[in-house]
Amino acid sequence: MKQLTKALAVVSLVGGLITGPQASAEPFKVGVCYDLSKAYTFATPQVSQAAMDLAKLINMQGGIGGEPVEVIVRDHANEPQRGIECYTRLTREGVFVFDTLSTPVSLAILPRAMQDERILMQSLVGRGDAVDGTVFEWVYPAGPTYWGQAANNIAYIKQVHDGDLSDVKVGYIYFDYPFGQEPIEILQKLSEQEGFELLLYPVPLPGSDQSGAWSKMRRDKPDHVISWMLGGAHVVASKEMQRNRIPMEKYISVNWLNEVDIANIGAEAAAGLKRGTNVVGGQDIALRTEIISELYDNGEGSGPLVNTQDVYYNTGLAMYSIIFEAARRAAESEGLPITAQSYKSGLESLENYDANGLMAPITVTAEDHGGGGKTRIEMWDGETWVPQTDWIAEYSDVVWEVVKESSSKYKE
CATH class of the missing domain: 3.40.50.2300 (Response regulator)
Structure with missing residues (x-):
């Protein structure tokens, strides 16, 4: 299966970049509105670090369709109103894919994302019934519900x-x-x-x-x-x-x-x-190994090395492998710039996608936004x-x- 970078050729190891003119390329942006200061700090540093590392690796290898990727990390402190402010501010900056890693914040943003037709990712948090794509058309809890x-x-x-x-x-x-x-x-x-x-x-x-x-x-x-x-x-x-x-x-x-x-x-x-x-434990993972070799061994990591030794780092790699693979597919099938609608189609083309063994395989459809719920x-x-x-x-x-x-x- 053709996937995202040498890393995501690590994620068919994600492989198969589309090349294009870099000069005029606008970045594909992901809004990472996380609780970095209160309730969820046992996991958010590792997950956000994985997101930034993966973005760096993809950009080192040419981006997606010649377009760089960017993760914009902001703190909402698990406060719904601050989450809404993060969503609103980043929307003005052209972001149409968001992740909150917080159930209260996800619940607050969800009606706005639905109305604005922007993508709300909510792996492992948020409404369990949001896997029903016939109702929650713009919400993707890719992975298992509780x-x-x-x-x-x-x-x-x-x-x-x-x-x-x-x-x-x-x-x-x-x-x-x-x-x-x-x-x-x-x-x-x-x-x-x-x-x-x-x-x-x-x-x-x-x-x-x-x-x-x-x-x-x-x-x-x-x-x-x-x-x-x-x-x-x-x-x-x-x-x-x-x-x-x-x-x-x-x-x-x-x-x-x-x-x-x-x-x-x-x-x-x-x-x-x-x-x-739904994510493999341990450190013997091809994508993590490549990130260590390409980034951390060269002083380019996005945070402490010890965070990469945690299963929550693996969770972050899995979550953002899904996010970037969907973008790659959108660019491949519908060209640049990636739009919310083409990105939605990219997500719904994922079939038995497991980031080269990093996580449980998911098959996302218009009806099932969770991908099958395997653990x-x-x-x-x-x-x-x-x-x-x-x-x-x-x-x-x-x-x-x-x-x-x-x-x-x-x-x-």
């Missing part, structure tokens, strides 16, 4: 129990606000369908007080524990598991768990811990992440039932 992640986690647990969940207890520990509450409906539906017992353990933000939940879990004895928490809350959970003699092997985290969390838990103590993800379970073995499943998208009928129910309400 609904899909939770469903795939249950599919893995079913695999562990040889296809029979009738005598299985599944605990769900979660932040008691929308991020953590979102998967509950799917889990309840699957509990009814598969016959497992679902046990809910809400914890208050920021997750520093989990003692009551884990003490109750010690008494309930769930066979598996799905966790929908962030950052330091994973470390607190690990300490509570040790205190209550609950094996780490039972823990299955949402995708937001990284090497910083592992280090704070302790590499050996974390062995057996699992997470659902896999990876386990920390004390040194690195080891896949436990193939890329899977299970219970899609149940997930899409919830998607359609929710998106129809928005449409009304």
Whole structure:
């Protein structure tokens, strides 16, 4: 499959540049409106650094269609009004592709992007029902929703129990606000369908007080524990598991768990811990290797080298590989300048795109803006992440039932 740069020939390794006159080329701009100062700083430095690195690499290799690329990074501090201001300001500068990496900000910008016919990327954040392209025409949550992640986690647990969940207890520990509450409906539906017992353990933000939940879990004895928490809350959970003699092997985290969390838990103590993800863990990734060689070894990296050793950096590379590959396809099929409409067509031409093994393959269509919702379970073995499943998208009928129910309400 023909893709974006030597790097994105690293992403068919992204390959196949279109060349053109550089002199009059205007940059293809992406608005990176992120929380760089408050709630999401456990991930935004690594993801934005990956975006800037990838843009540098692409420009070193000729840009897209002879057109340079530019990522414009601004801080919205997870405040919806500041996010709207970032969107408005960058719109005036010619930006029509935006990413927020924040659910509150994405929700605030979404109606404007829809009205203005500008692209809102919202991988791993935002409305789960925005995968429904028939309703959310300009919103692209490329990757799995939290609904899909939770469903795939249950599919893995079913695999562990040889296809029979009738005598299985599944605990769900979660932040008691929308991020953590979102998967509950799917889990309840699957509990009814598969016959497992679902046990809910809400914890208050920021997750520093989990003692009551884990003490109750010690008494309930769930066979598996799905966790929908962030950052330091994973470390607190690990300490509570040790205190209550609950094996780490039972823990299955949402995708937001990284090497910083592992280090704070302790590499050996974390062995057996699992997470659902759509992005490959570890550092042995072709695109990252090329970036280190071309940029960091020459003093041209966009930030600290240590950030590139984090799975959230891989997440950023995956997200922006999608963004730039869609631009490449738009330029190839409809020429320059890239427009919002041609870019939309570029996104909807992605078929089994996996950035050369960096992430779960996605196929984006006019109907499915999520790309299929595949994830896999990876386990920390004390040194690195080891896949436990193939890329899977299970219970899609149940997930899409919830998607359609929710998106129809928005449409009304």
